[in-house]
Every structure is written in C-alpha cells, then in structure tokens.
Amino acid sequence: MKGTSLATILLAATSIAAVACQQAEQRAAAPSPVERGKYLVTAMGCNDCHTPWKLGEKGPEPDMTRMLSGHPEGMKLPPPPAVQPPWGPLATLTMTAWSGPWGITFTANLTPDQETGIGALSEENFVQAIRTGKHLGAGRDILPPMPWAWYGKMTDEDLKAVFAYLKSIPPIKNKVLDPVPPAPAGK
Numbered sequence: 295m296k297g298t299s300l301a302t303i304l305l306a307a308t309s310i311a312a313v314a315c316q317q318a319e320q321r322a323a324a325p326s327p328v329e330r331g332k333y334l335v336t337a338m339g340c341n342d343c344h345t346p347w348k349l350g351e352k353g354p355e356p357d358m359t360r361m362l363s364g365h366p367e368g369m370k371l372p373p374p375p376a377v378q379p380p381w382g383p384l385a386t387l388t389m390t391a392w393s394g395p396w397g398i399t400f401t402a403n404l405t406p407d408q409e410t411g412i413g414a415l416s417e418e419n420f421v422q423a424i425r426t427g428k429h430l431g432a433g434r435d436i437l438p439p440m441p442w443a444w445y446g447k448m449t450d451e452d453l454k455a456v457f458a459y460l461k462s463i464p465p466i467k468n469k470v471l472d473p474v475p476p477a478p479a480g481k
C-alpha cells in the first residue's frame with residue numbers, strides 16, 4: 295500500500311514536471327507580436343498591393359526596397375482605359391493604383407513614416423479601420439480592392455501584431471493620393 299502511494303506520487307510529480315516543461319517550451323516558441331505580425335503580413339499578401347511592383351529578372355515582382363510604401367508619389371498616370379464587361383477592375387503594373395466601378399484607389403503607405411504613413415495612427419484606430427472598413431477607423435468608406443472585410447475577421451491580438459510589425463519596418467516618405475470618385479454616368 296505504502297509502495298503504491300509512493301509510485302503514484304512519483305508518477306504525479308513526473309507528469310506535473312512534463313506539463314511544466316511543455317508550457318515552458320510553448321512560451322519559448324511563442325513568437326513576439328512583431329514576429330507574429332511579420333508572419334501575418336507576409337502570408338496575407340499585403341505586399342501584393344502595398345509594395346510597388348517592378349520588372350525583375352523573372353518578370354514583375356514587388357520592389358522590396360520600397361516595402362509597403364504604397365502607390366508611388368509623383369507617378370504619372372493617364373486616365374484608365376475603358377474596359378468591356380465582363381472585364382472589370384484594372385491595376386497599374388505597380389499593382390498600387392486600381393480602377394473599377396468605385397473610381398480609382400491608391401494603396402496606402404503602411405510604413406511608420408509620421409506624415410505619409412501610419413506613424414501617427416494609434417493602434418486602436420488601425421484595428422478599427424480594418425474591422426469597420428472606415429478610413430483611419432472613423433472616416434469615409436475604405437474602397438476596393440482593400441480586403442478589409444476579410445482581414446477584419448482576425449482576432450484583436452493578431453490585428454495588434456500586424457500593427458506592431460508595421461510600426462517596426464523602415465519608414466518611407468511617400469505621400470499617397472486620395473481616391474478619385476467614379477466619372478458621372480455618360481462621361
């Protein structure tokens with residue numbers, strides 16, 4: 295009887311130690327918010343639209359020297375050509391200016407530059423913008439093709455991680471244009 299209880303105690307002690315070890319491992323493996331945010335931004339393709347594309351050796355690719363800096367300031371754009379339905383939205387080769395029934399939109403500068411990026415934006419307003427589809431969390435509607443409705447399904451923790459990562463990347467000064475409303479019908 296005595297032996298059994300000692301064995302039980304030993305067994306219990308071993309499993310407690312095992313659980314503690316596992317928890318410590320998980321803690322050690324848990325990414326920081328910045329690492330988690332980098333993973334999310336990379337896997338969710340933010341660079342596809344927010345990093346200007348250039349012509350690389352193997353064809354068009356995001357120009358990572360301008361990572362997430364949005365539609366390039368000063369880029370001369372002719373009016374978008376007319377498209378025949380069922381063809382729809384058009385993008386520039388940079389993938390940063392988009393034309394469709396919503397007018398013309400330009401991808402935002404997501405770098406932490408104070409004046410032209412998200413440097414002055416609060417975490418709360420960033421989360422609100424992605425959740426509600428309102429500019430800076432409270433303004434006009436955020437227009438296509440920004441997939442805010444899908445990204446808005448992220449947890450608060452993940453949205454904050456995305457923000458923490460964006461705050462950590464090199465700031466790039468690049469002022470992005472406001473959207474252009476659609477031309478009135480018949481024009």
Ligand code: HEC
Nearest residue numbers: 338339340343399400401402423429430436437438439440
């Ligand atoms: C399919 C292209 C596309 C992808 C992918 C995309 N965006 Fe956007 N994003 C846009 C466009 C276009 C705008 C500008 C919309 C406007 O001016 O209304 C925008 C605007 C924004 C804004 C500004 C919102 C505001 O307050 O006006 C933020 C922040 C943003 N995107 C974050 C992200 C993040 C983070 C990701 C990746 C998780 C991402 N975007 C992926 C196209 C995209």
